Amino acid sequence: MNGSIKSSKGGTGEARRSEIITLPNLLSLSRILLTPVFVVMMIQRRPWAAFFIFLAAGATDALDGFTARWLRLKSTVGLWLDPLGDKILLTATVITLTLPVLAQPNTLPLWLTAISIGRDVAIALGALIIIALRGKQTFKPTLAGKASTVCQVFVLTIVLFCNAAGRSPEALAWLYVLAAVLTAVSWIQYGFIGVRILRGGRGGAAG
Numbered sequence: 001m002n003g004s005i006k007s008s009k010g011g012t013g014e015a016r017r018s019e020i021i022t023l024p025n026l027l028s029l030s031r032i033l034l035t036p037v038f039v040v041m042m043i044q045r046r047p048w049a050a051f052f053i054f055l056a057a058g059a060t061d062a063l064d065g066f067t068a069r070w071l072r073l074k075s076t077v078g079l080w081l082d083p084l085g086d087k088i089l090l091t092a093t094v095i096t097l098t099l100p101v102l103a104q105p106n107t108l109p110l111w112l113t114a115i116s117i118g119r120d121v122a123i124a125l126g127a128l129i130i131i132a133l134r135g136k137q138t139f140k141p142t143l144a145g146k147a148s149t150v151c152q153v154f155v156l157t158i159v160l161f162c163n164a165a166g167r168s169p170e171a172l173a174w175l176y177v178l179a180a181v182l183t184a185v186s187w188i189q190y191g192f193i194g195v196r197i198l199r200g201g202r203g204g205a206a207g
Contacts, residue, residue, distance in 0.1 A: 024082070027060040031085035034060075035092050042096045042103070047164035054160055057089050058153060086149070087120055093156050097163075105168045106159050112176050116152060119187040126194040134197060144189045148182035155179045 034057040041050035061082075097103045098113040127139060141149075155175045162168060 024063075027063050028081040028085040031057045031060045032088050035089050038089070039092055039096060045102075047160070051157075051160040051164045054089075054093060054157065058157070061086060090149075090152060090156070091117060091120065093160075094152075097156065097159055103159070103163055105166065106162050106172060108159065109176055112180050115180050115183050115187075119148075119183050119190075122187065123190055126190070130194060130197050142186065142189055142193070144182065144186035148179070148186040151175075151179045151182050 034053055038050055038053045038057065041047075041053055094108060094113050094116055097106075098108045098110060100107050155172075155178075158175065159172065162172070
């Protein structure tokens with residue numbers, strides 16, 4: 001009897017470990033671990049190194065989703081680890097590129113940084129409130145949320161490249177505006193979705 005209980009507990013522990021230690025989750029974790037390396041490269045004024053590290057971290061974002069689907073390794077841990085890795089990387093990049101002492105010749109305007117980080121903070125707080133009041137929810141990204149994230153990644157990539165190359169194209173100003181508009185639209189959309197969930201409706205989203 002005791003042997004069967006131990007075996008059952010051991011099997012459960014191994015199942016949990018196998019769910020955590022999967023290729024998609026390791027890729028998501030590597031994105032988190034690459035973030036401080038990116039920040040160090042920015043502090044050390046090594047723009048090309050920071051640019052390529054950002055590209056490598058971004059590649060893990062594409063690969064973890066692909067491997068999760070292709071190898072059928074989707075897990076509950078992965079559903080949280082993947083977006084967490086995205087937010088940590090993007091937030092760190094946005095902040096460092098907003099500081100003139102670290103980002104030259106191009107720095108992100110403060111208003112774009114405020115909109116981007118403000119939206120993420122609002123979504124995180126809203127999700128916590130919904131989970132507390134409505135229980136566990138599935139938060140799926142909306143089209144506007146995906147579009148704003150893609151635009152933010154594109155803008156950050158271009159700024160990092162231009163800084164490494166020592167260029168300052170006028171088109172960056174328009175990209176800042178586009179990213180801000182898409183982020184604001186997704187913020188409003190998530191707000192409506194959150195209110196609907198709290199009122200007892202269906203659906204959920206997270207960006």
